[in-house]
Amino acid sequence: MPTSLLFATWDGGGNVAPLLAIAAEAQRRGATVRVMGHAGQRGAVEAAGLRFEPYANAKPWSVTAPRSGLSADLGYAAVFADRGIGRDLIASLTREPADRVVVDGLLVGALSALRRRRVRYTILVHTLRSVMFRSLTSGPLGLVMTLRGHNPRSLYRRADAELIVTEQSLDPGSGRVPRTAHYTGAILPSIGRLRPDEVDPIVLVSLSTTYVAGQAELLQRIIEALAPRPVRTVVTTGPAVDPAALTVSENAVVRAYIPHTEALPRTSVVIGHGGHATTMLALAHGVPMLILPTNLSFDQPTIAHVVAANRLGRSLPKRASVEQIRAAFEDVLGSTEYRENAQQLGARMRAGDGLTAAVDLLLDDDRDDDESD
Incomplete structure (x- = not known):
């Protein structure tokens, strides 16, 4: 050795x-x-x-x-x-x-x-x-x-x-x-007991922890898209976006950081940027995704395509409007196919x-x- x-x-x-x-x-x-x-x-x-x-x-x-x-x-x-x-x-x-x-x-x-x-x-x-x-x-x-x-x-x-x-x-x-x-x-942190049928599910919103131009504006559009929906929205901004820069809706909380492993067992949909770490962790928890790649120069567009092609969720361009984000989110949230596919993949990953x-x-x-x- x-x-x-x-x-x-x-x-x-x-x-x-x-x-x-x-x-x-x-x-x-x-x-x-x-x-x-x-x-x-x-x-x-x-x-x-x-x-x-x-x-x-x-x-x-x-x-x-x-x-x-x-x-x-x-x-x-x-x-x-x-x-x-x-x-x-x-x-x-x-x-x-x-x-x-x-x-x-x-x-x-x-x-x-x-x-x-x-x-x-x-x-x-x-x-x-x-x-x-x-x-x-x-x-x-x-x-x-x-x-x-x-x-x-x-x-x-x-x-x-x-x-x-x-x-x-x-x-x-x-x-x-x-x-x-x-x-x-994938190398994953410890995954706790999954609770997919909890009465009050979470929508977890997490974009890049690195600086990406336009990311704060995209987070704001996502918050506005989910504001009319009867869901709890948890937004993590990472160190590159000041939570105070965002206008928060009544059904949302915004934090610079929370451990995703604490939120994911109660999460119904993850809205992310296609970063490898966030995507693998969400899928390992069996959670379907809506991905909006923010950095088009590396892996995020391909990861978004792979998620959509495998019917694990949807993808949108990062300039998507509030209305487009809301419609895609409702599709992912309401789809039995996306949820079952993500749960099957998650079970294999956790094994x-x-x-x-x-x-x-x-x-x-x-x-x-x-x-x-």
Whole structure:
């Protein structure tokens, strides 16, 4: 079993929790673990009981800083291509070697540095693998990677392994992955007793925890759309939107944060943005969804399409009107098909254990022998 692990992450949204969960479980099993990330991640990493090393050469980055349009896309691309992260990883390994390095699959600059130094690495894929790989190897982001001198296709091919922490049945490209790529299932927090027939159900509204232009306005339209309906609306804004900036209807409460695991057992519909973490958690609870993707540059449009195509809910564009949101919500709320499909998928997801599967693979000595160069 590898006895020391170095994890590399970045200040994002849903990418952080699964990496920290894997790192904490590996540490619980006896591995020596440290996590490198942007300075603003110290609190989250240390709250997970893990040792934190901030990047020294990486470009400054905070996911809640206001950016919009092209500047947002270029900002994310700069993080993913950042060679400074790679230099920091190599420097950390020089000071303190590790048996295995686990890197967020978007950090191509870090993967390039490890490959040049012939350091073996495992890639963590924290969303649909088809979306992550396609985004890095084609389109605008793929072009940026090429212009920065990176070859994501080769870097993925050279990985010791990929841990894909998503629901395989929802990934359109799951049948075309290399033998070193392993679907573990989504990594989920503890799910309590489900109460789908509670008299006073909740509609949970949760968009991105990162800054996205127009998100506050969309939250306001959702609140207005649900205001006439006899439902309790719970809105979580995350750190990027001030709850005080929203006008709240009588049937709604707005909070910066509540644990979704507390609300979801009593939730009848989730209205979300198509973020992987929120979507997987809602579906694991058997809750149908209405998805309005707010960031069109990565996985949210595909996740919205997958949810709609599998009849797990509906999707709308983020500029949808109050009337359109209300009509789609009423369709999801009243549909037996959406609810039954979500409940069946949720039962399958709850029967698995993505965290155990991921850590088992990570700490498996036999895989080291079988997949060595």
